Amino acid sequence: MTTTTDAAPLPLGIRRLPDAEHAACRACGTVCGPTAPRSTFTALGYVDRLGVREYTTPAEVTFATCDRCAALDAHAAATLDAHPAIRRAIGSPSIGRHRIVSAFHALAVLGVEPAETYTADGLTSLLDRLTAPGVSAAWSSRFVPIREADVSRDTAAAEPWLHVGSELRAEIRRQYTDHLADRMPPRAVACPSRGCAWCGVGTVMAKRTAEPWTPHTMSPASLGGVGPHSLAVHLCPTCERIREDGGSIRSAVLDLVDPGRRLRRRRPYEPEVNGVRGWAVMGGRPNAAPFAHLDLDGVRELLESADY
Ligand SMILES: [Zn+2]
Ligand SMILES: [Zn+2]
Numbered sequence: 311m312t313t314t315t316d317a318a319p320l321p322l323g324i325r326r327l328p329d330a331e332h333a334a335c336r337a338c339g340t341v342c343g344p345t346a347p348r349s350t351f352t353a354l355g356y357v358d359r360l361g362v363r364e365y366t367t368p369a370e371v372t373f374a375t376c377d378r379c380a381a382l383d384a385h386a387a388a389t390l391d392a393h394p395a396i397r398r399a400i401g402s403p404s405i406g407r408h409r410i411v412s413a414f415h416a417l418a419v420l421g422v423e424p425a426e427t428y429t430a431d432g433l434t435s436l437l438d439r440l441t442a443p444g445v446s447a448a449w450s451s452r453f454v455p456i457r458e459a460d461v462s463r464d465t466a467a468a469e470p471w472l473h474v475g476s477e478l479r480a481e482i483r484r485q486y487t488d489h490l491a492d493r494m495p496p497r498a499v500a501c502p503s504r505g506c507a508w509c510g511v512g513t514v515m516a517k518r519t520a521e522p523w524t525p526h527t528m529s530p531a532s533l534g535g536v537g538p539h540s541l542a543v544h545l546c547p548t549c550e551r552i553r554e555d556g557g558s559i560r561s562a563v564l565d566l567v568d569p570g571r572r573l574r575r576r577r578p579y580e581p582e583v584n585g586v587r588g589w590a591v592m593g594g595r596p597n598a599a600p601f602a603h604l605d606l607d608g609v610r611e612l613l614e615s616a617d618y
Contacts, residue, residue: 320465323472327464336373337382337415339449339467346374351450356457371453371463378470379415385424386411393433409441416444416482419471435492439485447474447482491518499523505596507533507543508559509566510589510603512596514546524550528590533559535591543590548600560586564613567606573613583609 320326327334331344336351350372355364375383390397390406400406413436414424428436445451452461452473467473474482496515499522505512507528516522523544530537545553552562563586568574574581585605589596592603 321460321473323468323474324465325468327466332466333372333374334449334466335376335379335470336450337379337411337448338376338418338470339473340376340470341466342374342376346376347380348372348374351454353454353457355455357459359459362456369457371450371457373450376470378418382414382418382424383407383411386414389424389428389433392427393430396430396433409437412442412444412448413437413440414444415447416440417486419444419447419474419479419482420486422486432493435489439489439492440482443478443482443485446478447471449473488519494518501544501546501596503542503544503590505589506546506549506600507541507590508545508549508562508588509600510592510597511546511600512598516547522547528588530591533588533591534586535588537591541590546600559588563601563604563606563609566601567610568613573610581613583612585609 325341327341332341333346333348334340335342335346336349350370353365353369353371355362357363386407389410390403397403397406400409410433417424417440425432449467452458453463494517496517498513499516499520500513501511501523502525506523507526514522523546526543526545527540528543529540533541549559549562552558552565557565560580560583563583564574564581586609587604589601589603594603597603
């Protein structure tokens with residue numbers, strides 16, 4: 311019976327490095343030979359049964375970079391260069407590259423190659439959804455800046471990314487599905503309560519992952535109607551934005567007939583427009599165009615004559 315530490319069971323997906331000449335790839339964790347480029351990181355603390363503890367002297371950890379992960383680094387740099395606006399928004403080019411390559415790492419966990427080129431929206435969606443789980447997936451994140459419990463520096467991933475646990479894998483798969491949905495053309499989403507309570511449109515175009523309809527409880531009086539019972543309704547994104555900005559259903563109608571406030575500018579006060587009622591208190595079929603249930607021409611004529 312052997313009693314060496316080598317006999318200690320290793321977690322699934324983890325192997326021991328053959329010798330000190332080899333090192334684990336900092337990203338995918340795979341074993342790299344002596345000629346692979348090395349980089350050294352600093353670990354500031356470690357986790358034990360009592361929680362996170364600080365090293366008295368920060369510990370240096372050396373990793374390698376395999377060919378495949380070096381190619382992802384280069385692709386991330388080229389992708390950032392192709393998007394000057396995103397590079398400016400992120401600020402630091404090194405942080406920008408890190409965010410892109412981390413998202414590429416998340417794709418690599420799933421065995422997915424990054425796209426050759428990205429649109430600005432596609433890249434933004436990729437970063438929003440996959441950078442964070444990609445950072446957690448990197449082999450080096452087990453050691454720096456805080457060394458996790460039960461990890462050993464003389465180990466590596468048995469296969470690229472095999473060290474990534476099932477929970478993180480599931481999260482990456484979820485985020486990747488949403489990322490693919492973001493890149494699909496928008497779809498028509500029907501209102502759960504048939505039509506927008508204010509303008510009455512029945513469907514709006516939205517991203518696959520978006521929920522465009524905002525639920526509200528409104529009194530009939532606030533919609534220009536009568537009745538004692540409040541209504542469970544929804545607002546479309548346009549009306550909801552006006553409401554969030556402090557506007558009313560009247561503001562929504564006036565914005566529609568007088569978009570640039572050209573007519574309203576003639577009077578210092580907001581016109582009192584009669585007869586503005588929400589679709590929810592009118593009934594009938596949902597509108598194809600906003601506020602089609604109202605006499606919009608009449609409202610416009612009223613504004614033009616400035617007779618209010
Ligand atoms: Zn690698
Ligand atoms: Zn609306």
